[in-house]
Amino acid sequence: MKAIKGVEVSIAASVAAKLAKVEVIAAYPITPQTHIVEHLADLVADGELDAVYINVESEHSAMSACCGSSAAGARTFTSTSAQGMELMHEILFIASGMRLPIVMASVNRALSAPLSIWGDHSDVMAARDTGWIMLFCENGQEVVDAIIMAFKIAEDKRVFLPLMVNLDGFSLSHVIEPIDFPSQEEVDAFLPPYDPIYTLHPDKPVTMGAYAMPELYTEAKYAQEMAIRNSKVVVKEVMEEYGKKFGRHYNIVETYNIDKADVIFVALGSVGENIKTAIDSLKDQGKEAGLVQLRLFRPFPAEEILAAVKGVKNIAVIERVMPAGAPNGPLFQEISTVVHMSGAEVSMTNYIVGLGGRDVLPEDFEDIYNDIVSGKNSELQDEKNFTVIGVRA
Amino acid sequence: MRLKSLQLYTDNPEEEFAVSGHRACQGCAEILALRLALKIFGKDTILCMATGCMEIISTPLPTTSWKLPWIHVAFENAASVAAGVEAGVKILMDKGKIARKDIHVVAIAGDGGTSDIGFQALSGAMERGHKFTYICVDNEAYMNTGIQRSSSTPYGAMTTTSPPGKKGIGQSTWKKNMPEIIAAHNVPYVATACPSYPFDLFAKVKKARLTQGPSYLHILSVCPTGWRIPSSEAVAYGRLAVRTGMFPLYEIEDGRWRVTYSPEPLRPVKDYLKGQGRYRHLSEESVAIIQERITSEWELLKYQCTIK
Ligand SMILES: Cc1ncc(C[n+]2csc(CCOP(=O)(O)OP(=O)(O)O)c2C)c(N)n1
Ligand code: SF4
Numbered sequence: 001m002k003a004i005k006g007v008e009v010s011i012a013a014s015v016a017a018k019l020a021k022v023e024v025i026a027a028y029p030i031t032p033q034t035h036i037v038e039h040l041a042d043l044v045a046d047g048e049l050d051a052v053y054i055n056v057e058s059e060h061s062a063m064s065a066c067c068g069s070s071a072a073g074a075r076t077f078t079s080t081s082a083q084g085m086e087l088m089h090e091i092l093f094i095a096s097g098m099r100l101p102i103v104m105a106s107v108n109r110a111l112s113a114p115l116s117i118w119g120d121h122s123d124v125m126a127a128r129d130t131g132w133i134m135l136f137c138e139n140g141q142e143v144v145d146a147i148i149m150a151f152k153i154a155e156d157k158r159v160f161l162p163l164m165v166n167l168d169g170f171s172l173s174h175v176i177e178p179i180d181f182p183s184q185e186e187v188d189a190f191l192p193p194y195d196p197i198y199t200l201h202p203d204k205p206v207t208m209g210a211y212a213m214p215e216l217y218t219e220a221k222y223a224q225e226m227a228i229r230n231s232k233v234v235v236k237e238v239m240e241e242y243g244k245k246f247g248r249h250y251n252i253v254e255t256y257n258i259d260k261a262d263v264i265f266v267a268l269g270s271v272g273e274n275i276k277t278a279i280d281s282l283k284d285q286g287k288e289a290g291l292v293q294l295r296l297f298r299p300f301p302a303e304e305i306l307a308a309v310k311g312v313k314n315i316a317v318i319e320r321v322m323p324a325g326a327p328n329g330p331l332f333q334e335i336s337t338v339v340h341m342s343g344a345e346v347s348m349t350n351y352i353v354g355l356g357g358r359d360v361l362p363e364d365f366e367d368i369y370n371d372i373v374s375g376k377n378s379e380l381q382d383e384k385n386f387t388v389i390g391v392r393a
Numbered sequence: 394m395r396l397k398s399l400q401l402y403t404d405n406p407e408e409e410f411a412v413s414g415h416r417a418c419q420g421c422a423e424i425l426a427l428r429l430a431l432k433i434f435g436k437d438t439i440l441c442m443a444t445g446c447m448e449i450i451s452t453p454l455p456t457t458s459w460k461l462p463w464i465h466v467a468f469e470n471a472a473s474v475a476a477g478v479e480a481g482v483k484i485l486m487d488k489g490k491i492a493r494k495d496i497h498v499v500a501i502a503g504d505g506g507t508s509d510i511g512f513q514a515l516s517g518a519m520e521r522g523h524k525f526t527y528i529c530v531d532n533e534a535y536m537n538t539g540i541q542r543s544s545s546t547p548y549g550a551m552t553t554t555s556p557p558g559k560k561g562i563g564q565s566t567w568k569k570n571m572p573e574i575i576a577a578h579n580v581p582y583v584a585t586a587c588p589s590y591p592f593d594l595f596a597k598v599k600k601a602r603l604t605q606g607p608s609y610l611h612i613l614s615v616c617p618t619g620w621r622i623p624s625s626e627a628v629a630y631g632r633l634a635v636r637t638g639m640f641p642l643y644e645i646e647d648g649r650w651r652v653t654y655s656p657e658p659l660r661p662v663k664d665y666l667k668g669q670g671r672y673r674h675l676s677e678e679s680v681a682i683i684q685e686r687i688t689s690e691w692e693l694l695k696y697q698c699t700i701k
Contacts, residue, residue: 023481023484023485023488024477024480024481024484026473026476026477026480050484050487050488051484052480052481052483052484054476054477054480054521055521056473056476056517057513057514057516057517057520058513058514058517060469060470060473060514061470061472061473061476061513061514061517061518062473064466064467064470064473064474064477064514065473065474065476065477065480066477067464067466067474067477068441068464068466068473068474068475068476068477068478068479068480068481069477069478069480069481069484070477070481071464071477071478071481072439072477072478072480072481072482072485073481073485073490073491074480074481074484074485076477076481090467091466091467091470094466094467098466193490199462200439200462200463200464200478200481200482201439201462201482201491201496202436202437202438202439202461202462202496204462205459205460205461205462205463206462206463207452207457207459207462207463207464208463208464208465209452209464209465209466210452210453210454210455210456210457210465211448211449211452211453211454211465212453212454213453213454216454216455220454
């Protein structure tokens with residue numbers, strides 16, 4: 001029998017990076033990511049992890065140093081949140097454009113101003129088109145499994161792209177959960193060492209990060225776009241292999257009780273657990289709601305989402321970011337694009353929840369369900385295209 | 394003397410690592426400085442370059458003018474990229490994944506990428522003690538974007554963002570003293586150099602290469618385009634900068650200061666300023682202000698060299 005331990009999820013994330021035998025870590029502290037980088041520093045200081053830990057002076061340099069070490073051929077890891085991700089923003093595009101398989105734990109947090117250290121998805125949504133593969137986790141076990149899988153996906157020769165493992169600040173990063181850690185031998189058997197195609201080495205000089213004239217830029221970007229689109233296959237393969245080897249099975253889009261649902265919630269991250277609780281409670285009342293949860297957000301799993309919501313009358317898209325003058329939240333826009341392009345006739349509503357760490361409860365989702373089924377919410381949505389749950393006018 | 398110079402030159406490696414085909418302007422001393430420096434750094438070198446003239450003139454895809462492994466990531470991060478490369482190479486050697494050898498990492502940026510936007514990354518990397526050489530190729534403005542002022546632009550110089558006018562004299566602040574700022578980080582080897590003095594440059598590159606920690610070279614690199622001088626005059630203006638005391642050649646080795654070439658008696662700065670379009674608007678009064686400052690800075694430097 002394997003021992004399942006109660007561990008803080010941040011600590012578990014750093015243990016996962018250790019199990020992946022990361023070789024260079026360049027990181028800068030920011031709440032709520034701090035426990036991850038602190039524990040990694042401990043692991044390196046104690047000699048438990050044979051890696052170089054670079055205490056950079058900013059997140060901009062963290063991502064820059066990660067580009068350097070990954071280009072040199074070392075397996076590279078970092079972690080950040082919120083303003084840190086914004087300070088990295090410029091280099092996030094460069095890491096993906098240079099096809100460097102860096103893995104980052106992104107502990108999602110609200111953006112200033114007003115200053116808030118608590119969780120929401122403002123940071124990752126601002127970075128969603130930086131060319132990184134993005135996974136979202138619902139619980140601590142998923143975080144550990146995703147980090148180990150992340151290296152295998154990112155370093156696959158068909159992919160060669162950086163990958164962000166997203167976990168909600170505090171509501172996930174700081175909770176203690178039972179975690180089943182794979183053994184080092186198991187991880188080693190699953191995850192081969194990083195085998196780059198090109199590295200910076202004097203014996204075989206290469207030029208990386210050159211500039212492209214207009215006649216080449218489009219082609220380079222198109223190749224990158226194809227790489228991220230095609231990476232979906234690899235994500236699926238790796239998840240399948242992981243399931244076979246470790247007994248924990250993952251899908252890029254997870255569904256819960258969708259077969260008879262009148263309303264399907266679509267969501268990202270840890271809020272999924274509360275939605276499931278609401279779905280169970282509604283079921284006890286004879287009402288049927290379902291959940292479609294995206295584990296993979298980039299590349300966008302359009303076909304899988306369409307298959308999951310097929311035939312449903314109502315879709316409620318739940319997200320944790322303010323639209324900032326856009327017609328709706330970013331997740332809503334993406335889901336509605338694929339749904340409407342498929343020609344499906346479905347009523348779609350957009351709910352903004354849990355901004356800056358605001359509590360979001362199972363009851364909120366029961367209310368949403370009831371409003372949608374009774375048609376009560378449609379007036380509100382007509383006016384604004386989205387509804388912010390619990391906002392005081 | 395002439396023969397001795399020749400001897401010195403032939404002692405140095407013939408191999409070139411910055412090769413022809415690049416698109417630098419005629420007479421660009423920035424590419425000259427790098428060409429000379431790379432000869433001494435030699436084959437086992439990895440270059441990390443900031444955005445700027447040297448990057449743009451050398452690597453339009455799919456071509457390159459560098460015979461060394463070379464990476465460009467962005468404008469403000471040559472030092473942090475170099476830190477990452479150094480870390481990556483080190484751990485791969487420690488783990489036996491690549492053969493152990495003395496690979497040297499060199500970060501290169503212009504004065505803008507060094508003294509302004511890249512300043513924080515540079516300070517961080519120097520303070521952390523990574524073993525690499527940082528080269529600032531100082532042409533005293535942002536040349537790649539069309540001659541805008543940097544904090545390394547000298548007092549009085551005209552740039553497109555420090556234009557002289559009814560109320561302004563051009564650049565209104567004094568050149569930021571980068572070598573001294575870097576020396577304050579306890580960096581074991583800091584030196585100024587100029588490709589108009591190639592042997593002095595070679596000697597300093599050699600020292601930087603052998604430093605077991607961070608090293609910093611601040612190289613004055615005349616830019617005929619931005620300084621508004623004939624391209625044939627680049628080397629001459631480099632010499633004038635040194636002989637007038639505008640750009641003294643010195644090194645700071647383990648905290649000991651040493652002038653490596655004494656131009657005394659200094660030539661008047663007006664000999665240097667005249668003929669450069671960027672100083673054309675200066676009044677005699679302004680020239681006198683500059684002269685006073687340069688003389689006192691030279692005296693201070695000599696003092697630092699005697700007591701340290
Ligand atoms: C974040 C950012 N801001 C601005 C630029 C535009 N830019 C590119 S190179 C450059 C100036 C480079 O000047 P310097 O470092 O002095 O080098 P030089 O070209 O003079 O050799 C600027 C402003 C950029 N690439 N990135
Ligand atoms: S603008 Fe100046 S620094 Fe840039 S390539 Fe031309 S001469 Fe060299």
